[in-house]
Amino acid sequence: MKVAIRQMALLNVLNPCHFFAKYTPTMCFHCDVRYTYVVIGGLGGVDLELSDWLVLKGARKLVLSSRSGIQTGYQQQRIHIWTSYGVEVKISMKNVTTERGCEDLINEATELGPIDAIFNLAVVLTDALFGDQTQETFETSFAPKARATLYLDRVTRKLCPKLRYFVIFSSLSCGRGNPGQSNYQILLWNEYVRTETEKDYQLWLFNGAQSVGLAAKMQKENKELAFGGIVQQKISSCLEVLDVLLNHNYPVVSSMVVAEKQQKNNILSAVETVAYVLGIKDLKKISHTTTFGELGMDSMMGVEIVQLLEKDFGIYLTSRDARNLTFAKLAEMEEGKMNKFAEVLDKKTEEGENLFIQYIPNRETVHLPAVKLNSHIDSDLEAPIVFVLPGVESIFKPLEYLTNTLKAHVVGVQYSYDNPEDSIKEIAQNTLPHIENYLSRDSSFYIIGYSFGTLVALEMISLLEEKGYTGILILIDSSPAYSSSSLKKHFAHETDAQFQTAVLMKICTLLIPLDVVSQYEEMLKCKNFEERIDLLLSLIPLKIRNEVNLEKQACIALYNRCKAVFDYTFENKKIQSSTHLFKAKYPMVDEADDYQLSEVSDNVAQVTAIDGDHVTILKSPGLVKAVSKIVVLKQ
Structure with a gap:
């Protein structure tokens, strides 16, 4: 081959000169072809990307631990590509949540060659707020991460003298905290493993790989998922950072991508901001009275919604409050119509997401149509009789705080479980004979109805008035119009x-x-x-x-x-008995001051507002004091 150089080019040739400069070498991670690399949970999205990265770094012996084995064509394809490179790939289905299973895995991997590095990417999420967590959900989440790490540490000390890297992957949401993942929090299992092993290992936290992994599965319609001011990190970026972090001696390292701040003029309202987080494009297609929890809000979305509402709109909520919130209520809060709503939500109890239904009725709690309840008086003393009609579940537990303090003989009225009536009137008619067994013409009595029980109470006292009885009606936060x-x-x-x-x-x-x-x-x-x-x-x-x-x-x-x-429609003569209505200061729905009781009663109902909502009103000392005062005065 001949090379021709133009003469003009020779005139521009420069003489070489000596030049010295200082450069700091960048340490990179490299695999040794003689050694084995173990990936726990090795067939997930991030796991496959990590394994591919290890192969590009020189690994020729891979052991991928997965209880379920190969299940998709994509997994099979990736393994086929690696084997075409000359990589030995073994799929292990050993149970790493037991010490014996970990020992079997290490022995199986050692057959290929000494183990150089172990990467634990296993994860099982059982999201729930802390109050809803159980020992079982903690065990489920702990097993593949905390227990597997503990057992692998014990086994590798004995069987892997040449082990260089012991890396545990986790989510950055654990390091930053997430109310829905308390069982997966780094502060729990990291301290647990550290205490047991007394050995530094590398824990790598990242904020969710884009396109692969659990965080990617939470994306809706390619919407970028932001959490706590950070966004998902591209898997290529994650691996580039891992290349550097593996050469540090710090036991806990992390990588994150800070989210760009959204311009204020792009946020039209709090409602639209929450809709964006929930992935709702058209607010007209959903009910504005449906709670965010019912619309599919998970724990990570809950944290983001709480932070956005607090930061951008000055609305302060907890994660539990956010689950119970609706777009209608949020709009009212934003407009200033309910400036005390946040205070109310802080007082909510943990007795259920819905205020109307708090418990599940069951056969064991229903024995007789009428049962004696505990009260603040001996059974052999003379005292007025109080009939208590509970909520829709026919359970008296929510009313115990009230009934236990009454100086009266308290009888609980239970609704039929095996043969539930089709109407409120039927319930009252079927229960009436059992109520009459406790009554006499010359004794005073009271009927306390709560929630659903107020409708039955109205029907029952109407039937009793037809028979010549006279009593006192006490209604707690309900009426026909309010219940409807x-x-x-x-x-x-x-x-x-x-x-x-x-x-x-x-x-x-x-x-x-x-x-x-x-x-x-x-x-x-x-x-x-x-x-x-x-x-x-x-x-x-x-x-x-x-x-x-x-x-x-x-x-x-x-x-x-x-x-x-x-x-239900009240179709009887208007009630003549004295009526007291105790309404919650923070109602479930907007209603007239007397809950439209004037439509069913000739007497003007005495209305008293009690601090609390439909649930917490039953635990209010103000309610107990007011009801007890009525019973005592009428003895």
Whole structure:
């Protein structure tokens, strides 16, 4: 080959000169072809990317630990590509949550060659707020990460003398904190493993790889997921950073990408901001009275919503409050119509997401139509009789704080469980004979109705007045108009199928966290109510069903009672008995001052506002004091 150089070019040739400069060499991670590299949870999205990176770094012996083995064509394809490079790949299905399983895994990997590095990327999430966590959910989340790391540390000390790297991957949300993942928090299992092993290992935190991994699965319609002011990091960036961090001696390292601050003029309202986080494009297509939890808000979204509302709009909530919030309430808060709403939410109890339904009715709590309840007086002393009609669940537990302090003989009225009535009037008629067994013409009595029980109380005292009895009616935060409005808000529907589905979904959300939106559509497709109940029971783990005694009959009873409220109209003569209404200071729905009791009573109801909401009013000392005062004065 000949090379021709133009003469003009020769004139521009420069003589060489000596030049010295100082450069700091960058340490990079390299694999040794003689050694084995173990990846725990090795067939997930991030795991496969890490394994591919190890191969590019020179690894020729890979052991991927996965309990489920190869399940997709993509996994098979990646392994095929690596083997074409001359890489030995072994899929181990050993149980790394036990010490024996870890020992078997290490022995299996050592057959290929000495182990140079172990990467634990296993993860099992069981998201729930701390109050809803159980020992089982903690164990489930701890096992593949904390216990596996502990056992691997013990085993590798004995069997892997040449081990250079012991790396545990985790989510940056754990280091920063997430109310929905307390069982996965770094402060729990990292300290646990450290205490047990007394050995520094490298823990790498990153904020979710884009396109692969659990965080990527949470993306909706390619919307960039932001959490705590950070966004997902591209997997290529994660691996570039890992290349550098593996050469540091720090036991805990992290990598994150800070989210760009959104311009204020791009945020039109708090409602639109929350809709963006939830992935809702058209607010007209959803009910504004549906809670964010029912719209599919998970724990990470909850944290982001709470932070955005606090930072950009001055609205202060907890994660639990955010789950119970609706777009309608959020709009009112933003407009300043409910400036005390945040204070109210702080006072909410943990007795259920829905204020109308708090418990699941069960056969064990229903024995007789009328039962004696504990009170603040001996059973052999003379005292007035108080009949208590509970909420829609027919459970007296929420009322114990009140009934235990009354200086009266308290009788609890229970609604039929095995043969639930179809109307409020039927419930009152069937219960009336059992109530009359406790009455005499010359003795005073009181009827206390709470929530659903106020409707039964109105029907019952109307029937008693027809028989010549006179008593005192005490209603706690409800009336026919108020109950109807509340149910229309919580169970908005146009067909029976929608109503049945809404009631069953409320039962489900009391027991487990779930994607209500998707399950609602599935349940709506069922042919009849019985199929919908079967689907509900299949969604709830058997252990939880047994703990709350949830069975098909409980669903039927609860549905019948809710439907009875929708169908109820007071058609009797107006009540003559003295009526007292104790209303919550923070109601579920806006209603007239007397909850429209003037429509059913000739006497003007004495209305008293008690601090609290529909649930916490029962624990209010103000309610106890006021009711006790009425009972004492009328003895």
